[in-house]
Each structure stands twice: as structure tokens, then as C-alpha cells.
Amino acid sequence: NIQIKFDQIEVDQNNSLISTKGETEIIDNNQIISLKTENINYDIGKKILRSSSKSILRDNSNNTFLMGNFNYNKNKNILKIDNLVLKDSQNNNFKADLAFVNTKTKKLIGKDIEINLDNKSFNKNNEPRLKGRAVINDDTTTEIKKGIFTTCKRNDKCPPWQLSAEEIRHDKRKQIINYKNALLKVYDVPVFYFPKFFHPDPSVDRKSGFLIPTLSETSNSGNYLSLPYFKVLSENK
Numbered sequence: 001n002i003q004i005k006f007d008q009i010e011v012d013q014n015n016s017l018i019s020t021k022g023e024t025e026i027i028d029n030n031q032i033i034s035l036k037t038e039n040i041n042y043d044i045g046k047k048i049l050r051s052s053s054k055s056i057l058r059d060n061s062n063n064t065f066l067m068g069n070f071n072y073n074k075n076k077n078i079l080k081i082d083n084l085v086l087k088d089s090q091n092n093n094f095k096a097d098l099a100f101v102n103t104k105t106k107k108l109i110g111k112d113i114e115i116n117l118d119n120k121s122f123n124k125n126n127e128p129r130l131k132g133r134a135v136i137n138d139d140t141t142t143e144i145k146k147g148i149f150t151t152c153k154r155n156d157k158c159p160p161w162q163l164s165a166e167e168i169r170h171d172k173r174k175q176i177i178n179y180k181n182a183l184l185k186v187y188d189v190p191v192f193y194f195p196k197f198f199h200p201d202p203s204v205d206r207k208s209g210f211l212i213p214t215l216s217e218t219s220n221s222g223n224y225l226s227l228p229y230f231k232v233l234s235e236n237k
Contacts, residue, residue: 047074062089
């Protein structure tokens with residue numbers, strides 16, 4: 001149930017190698033996965049598939065992987081990716097210099113990660129995003145080590161505000177972002193320390209808890225930082 005489309009192919013039976021040249025597409029009908037790339041090499045004995053060309057992988061969870069190059073070990077179900085750009089089913093974009101994906105459990109481990117969150121719950125001037133040293137991500141949870149979160153629009157200087165934390169954990173089912181040892185900075189100046197802190201993720205419409213901090217301004221008092229708490233009293237209050 002695997003289809004391979006290619007411009008040219010070379011089969012080395014002595015060394016159990018298969019190579020393609022030019023545009024190549026691999027479709028796995030069982031798992032509904034498609035891969036488009038160029039110049040693939042497959043070691044039949046070791047069951048290792050690799051390509052040094054830019055590649056696009058789409059899986060059955062509506063995730064799209066843009067890869068600088070990759071190495072897939074079928075025996076271990078491990079996909080190693082350099083220069084990953086991942087767009088997930090919730091319209092969030094992940095960027096990582098190096099990532100490993102377990103194709104069986106769908107768990108992703110990445111280094112030097114940047115996540116641009118879907119902006120549908122913000123105004124057009126917000127650009128919600130996370131950055132961190134390392135990430136562990138699957139269908140239910142995203143965990144970032146040494147992370148930073150902000151919604152401020154990008155500029156050449158530091159963001160007007162940011163939350164940095166030893167650990168940032170996004171519970172996708174509960175739609176909550178939790179912080180461990182968090183520090184709130186305004187224009188890169190530490191303002192407030194939270195041993196633990198949480199707020200709803202950007203996809204939430206109504207939920208009790210702290211809202212995401214915002215930097216605003218008024219004609220009377222100038223710039224100010226708002227960190228409101230939202231309490232759901234009933235369905236309409």
C-alpha cells in the first residue's frame with residue numbers, strides 16, 4: 001500500500017540501495033501520509049530513508065512538515081529533521097533547527113524552538129509566540145524548557161513585555177498554559193516573579209483564570225500593563 005512516483009530511479013541490488021533523482025513523491029495509503037521531495041536514498045537492509053533536499057511531509061493529523069533535510073529510521077520509527085517548519089492542525093507554526101519525531105507516538109522533540117501561535121483570538125497588532133531552548137510536543141501537550149512568551153508585535157528592540165519561565169507547559173485539552181518559576185519583564189526590566197502561573201491559551205473564548213497580559217496606553221496615564229483575572233459566574237455573566 002505504498003506508492004512511489006519519480007522521474008528517475010536506480011536500484012543497486014548488490015548493496016540493497018534504491019535512489020531516485022528529480023521530483024519524488026511517496027504515498028502511504030495505510031497511514032494517509034504523503035512525502036514530496038527530490039533525490040531520495042533508501043537503504044533496504046537498514047531500512048533508512050534519507051534526503052538532503054527540501055521536503056514536504058503531510059500526515060493524517062493535518063500537520064505539514066517543511067524539512068531542510070531528513071533521515072528516517074523505519075526500524076526505530078524515528079524521523080530526524082534539520083531546519084524544521086511545522087504547521088499543525090490548529091494553525092500554529094513551529095520552527096526548530098533540529099527535531100526528532102517518533103512516527104508511532106507522534107511525539108516531537110526539538111532544539112532551539114520558536115512557536116508562532118494562531119492569532120484568531122487577538123487583534124491584528126498582536127503576534128503571540130513562544131521561544132525556548134527545547135520542546136517536547138505531542139497531540140495533548142507542548143512542554144518548553146527555558147521559554148519566553150509574548151504577544152507583542154515584532155520589532156528590532158526587545159518586546160514591550162514578556163513572560164520568561166524555567167518551564168512552559170501548554171495543555172491542549174484543558175486549553176491552559178502553565179508556567180514554572182515565571183518572571184514578568186517590561187521593556188527587559190524584571191517586574192514580578194510568579195513561582196507558578198497560568199492563563200487560558202489563545203483559543204479560549206470564556207474560562208475563569210488570569211488573562212494574557214497586555215500593554216496598553218491612555219491619554220491620561222500613558223503606558224500601562226494590564227493583567228486581569230476573568231471569572232465566569234454563569235453562562236451569560
